[in-house]
Amino acid sequence: MSALLLPAYPLALILLTLVVALEDAFFKTRGERLERLVQRRRPGARRLAQLQESHDSLTMAALMIRSTATVLFAIISFGLVLEYSPWPSLEVLLGIILTIAGVILAQAAGRVWGGHDADRLALVSAPLVAFVNAVLSVPASALHTLFRPLARALGQKRSDNLAVERSDQRSANGDHLNGTDDAVTVDEEWERNVMRGLVRLESLAVREVMVPRPDIVGIEAGSSLEDAVQIVMQEGFSRLPLYRGNLDDTVGIVYAKDLLAAFQNKNEDSTLESIVRAPLHVPETKRVGDLLREFQSRRVHIALVVDEYGSLVGLVTNEDLLEEIVGDIDDEFTASEPLVRRVSEQEAVVDARAPLKYINEMFNVELHAEGVDTVGGLILYALGRIPHPGETVSDNGLTMTILSTTGRRVRQVRLLHGESPTGTDAEDHTPTAASA
Structure with a gap:
């Protein structure tokens, strides 16, 4: 048993470092960062996005694994001290020092590793993390349920304090309550959109x-x-x-x-x-x-x-x-007709130049084809020829009916979500065509 302690210590240190690195990588690869990976169709990105949807369960599972790795490391550290220490009276102190030093080293190395290579770590380890998360889902859910009342109480208290603070600020400035709230909301939303746009610049092609x-x-x-x-x-x-x-x-x-x-x-x-x-x-x-x-x-x-x-x-x-x-900047020469005109929740009339990414966001679908960026391009890709008014293309539950063309160009298209006359392959989302 004592012969195993020496190799067990560095292995436990590496394990703890890996756990910290993976935890840091997973919780950094979120939001716009994860959206870019999905848009680039990086392997494992969709699985990672699915994992991030169960954020609470994932957080509890990460806490359980990190705590278990830390305890295991502490046990090995104390076993090493008890076996090889020449000062029996200092064994407890040496065990504490060795444990703390190892945990600090693992935390520092794991944070650096996870922060430097977060995307690749998260994508590569997504299948393993999904398996571990599934195994620990029951105890993780139990822990989350146990601590939920405490979290709600703390969250409610914080919200109340923020509400009082904002109310005091509005009173001091002499602003109207509704007007100030609306202004803050609009400003914050605009700032968020600008930040998203700045992030998108690095992933968009010209x-x-x-x-x-x-x-x-x-x-x-x-x-x-x-x-x-x-x-x-x-x-x-x-x-x-x-x-x-x-x-x-x-x-x-x-x-x-x-x-x-x-x-x-x-x-x-x-x-x-x-x-x-x-x-x-x-x-x-x-x-x-x-x-x-x-x-x-x-x-x-x-x-x-x-x-x-x-x-x-x-x-x-x-x-x-x-x-x-x-966002769009219109001047006196800009055509007033928008690229997308929403008719209802399930229907829209769009210019064929409308980007697929906007249509995907609008209808929560995943339209894509190699080298294609617009609705018109997707229709040409599906048909393999110059289309005519009245023809229909279906992809991912979205039916695209050509309303008008000019020469060889598609001009206007009606989009109808949820009704597809020809069906779509659920695995590869291959667009299919039909004549109306």
């Missing part, structure tokens, strides 16, 4: 926020200054690409202020080519956060988005990036 190629307004090289001014006044854009033949051969970017200055001077040598500025090209897979930093360092406000073959697929401006943080 192709998810760009203006797609068919919607780009440009000026053909060789056009007169008068024609260019007319386009700027008609479209309301301050920066337009200048191209030869088609948008794949973009010469540069024409700024409205440069154009108006050249037009006002009426210089015979002034042409669009003479005032054009060099364009910034970025790949469609570039992260939005990286592009925003590049905009700041280069002091530019617009970039042309290209695919892996070098073809132009879209255009992105600093306003597009800003809208991902604070």
Whole structure:
């Protein structure tokens, strides 16, 4: 037995460190952080999200495992001291010192490990943690039920104190109760949305926020200054690409202020080519956060988005990036018709450009397809051809009926949740098509 104590001590120390690291990783990989992992379809992310839904049970299970590991470590530490200590009168003190030192070391190492590699640890260990959580679910639930009255009492007391404090602050400022409450609620909600937007910047690709190629307004090289001014006044854009033949051969970017200055001077040598500025090209897979930093360092406000073959697929401006943080910014030139018009809880009429992520949030579904970001893209992916009005695509319990098209583009789509005429594969959520 005594021969096992020496290897048992470092093993118990490693076990305690691992338990602390996993606990720290699991409770850090939550909220927006976990949502990003699910959106990226990381292996184990969905299982982890399911585990986080049973937060109370998971917390109690973690407490039980950590307490058991600590007690086991303390027993081994005291056994080691009793077996090998040359000072019998100091055995208790040495056992306490050895236990405390080991627990502190394990806690520190576990926190550093869990904080540094939280996502990977949580994803890799999710199956094991799910099994342990299932085994300990009964005692964990019993502990949670036992301490729930105490938690409610403390929570109620804290809430009452906060209510009194807020009431005193409102009285001191002389504000109306309802008005102040509404203002605080709106401000807090706006701040939360901004924080979510900032977090999303690091996970979004440029192709998810760009203006797609068919919607780009440009000026053909060789056009007169008068024609260019007319386009700027008609479209309301301050920066337009200048191209030869088609948008794949973009010469540069024409700024409205440069154009108006050249037009006002009426210089015979002034042409669009003479005032054009060099364009910034970025790949469609570039992260939005990286592009925003590049905009700041280069002091530019617009970039042309290209695919892996070098073809132009879209255009992105600093306003597009800003809208991902604070929401849509409408000006006098922005079309008033929204991308999504909610008809009822189960129905909506949307522009085909509506992002799938918004539809997923609206109907609590999981629409996705490789390389697809919009409703229109998902319909084209499902049909494999140019669609016609009246055709229907079903995916994940959501029926998408094409209302209108323009040329080869889908324009408006009706979404109906809960009714699918053709059905959907529940495992891979493969979209299916049917003619109405």
